Amino acid sequence: METRRLRMLVELSRLGSMRAVADMLGATTSTVSQQIAALADEMGTALTEPHGRLVRLTPAGRRLAEHGVTILSAVETARHDLAPGSEPNGTLRVAGFATAIRAHLLPVVSALTTSHPRLRVLVREHEPAEALRLLSEDATDLALTYDYNLAPAAGDPVVSSTALWTAGWGLGVPVQAGAREGTALEVFARFAGHDWIVNSRNTADETVIRTLASMAGFTPRITHQADSLDLVQGMITAGLGVGLLPLGTPTCAAVHILPLTDPEVRLRSYAVARHGRLDWPPLALVTDLLVRRSATGQHPAPPTGTDPGEPPQAP
Known part of the structure; x- marks a missing residue:
């Protein structure tokens, strides 16, 4: 089974249309359709069925997509588990809202320049929806997001969220x-x-x-x-x-x-990553340091001129 085809099926279950999957993966709609049809041939059962002008997953398609999340996570884990316990190194891409970056991530990055000089952190400022889109497109490794207790973010089986601070x-x-x-x-x-x-x-x-x-x-x-x-x-x-x-x-x-x-x-803040990558040393290290920083109550009052995701003080 080609994991590329399986990922297309998983993304179809999440996004709901072939075109959306194609746009996200940088492919054509016909390519996505052909690959999912090939996957159906491999499995010996129909995975999609017409639904108006679109398609939807059959019960078998939904079940395979559920397995697909686990399978793709296992593949990612294997990919990043070649050197377990190795020193965190390489490039970690982080997208998040301004306060999380300024008040939490930047102090962590500054400390890492001394403790882990081989680890480089690339930073992009984005609101939660933008950061999560980058995460789904594999254009970032870690998304720093927030929601409210009265407006909880929708769950996504492809990602894992680690709670940080509340305010x-x-x-x-x-x-x-x-x-x-x-x-x-x-x-x-x-x-x-x-x-x-x-x-x-x-x-x-x-x-x-x-x-x-x-x-x-x-x-x-x-x-x-x-x-x-x-x-x-x-x-x-x-x-x-x-x-x-x-x-x-x-x-x-x-x-x-x-x-x-x-x-x-x-307000509730989170560090969000894709399943299967949580044990990657650079991602695990930075996430752990952000959790520790949140636990110590290091939440300075926000200066003016910043985004509404500002945490004012320790909860």
Whole structure:
């Protein structure tokens, strides 16, 4: 069985269309179709069936795709297990959101220049969806991502997530609106008539806002987008609306952050890698160092001008 064909089937089960698989793998749709048909011949059973203008996996196709995740993981493990226990070396590609890179990854990279000089880390700044896409395309080895407890990220059987830190969030409002606190639903209800500001590169905080607003009995009027905490504060100061901000964020004099409780809003950060590569020495080392750094509570308050994924302080 050719693992290339098996990977196409696994990606078809995840992406849902031949064209999407072809785009991800840099192949043509006809090539993907031919390879999956050849795999079906090898297995002696149909793996796909027509579904409108597309195709979908048959029960046998879904079952083989499930086996495929395990098989491809085993292949990756074997590939990176040629020298078990060897000194981490080579190039590790990391894609992640700005805070995770600046406050956590960069200190780790600086330490590695002395402790593991043969290991090189390449860094790319991306929001979670962008970083996970790069991971699925094998264009990065480690993705640093986040979600919220009220907007959990969808699971993906092809990857494995390691929890890092968490951080509480509140609602940034104009100081003149008053500092009266309450439950999250009470706070949201007080600002039902305001415009709302959301992230321009990630939909997670908009999901949180819409979820809490729905629970509070209204539909939020979302009008502005920004992925800079400094810009969000500037919009609030200018009277353009209210928006989520990390608790503990240094604020300007015109902005106040109201805590959100019952339910609370917590950002959760992760180190994400593909199955089968978790034992690769460079990836295992950097992931372990990030976990240790998170466990020590080294989460400085975010400066202004950074992305909304900023953790304000140790949870």
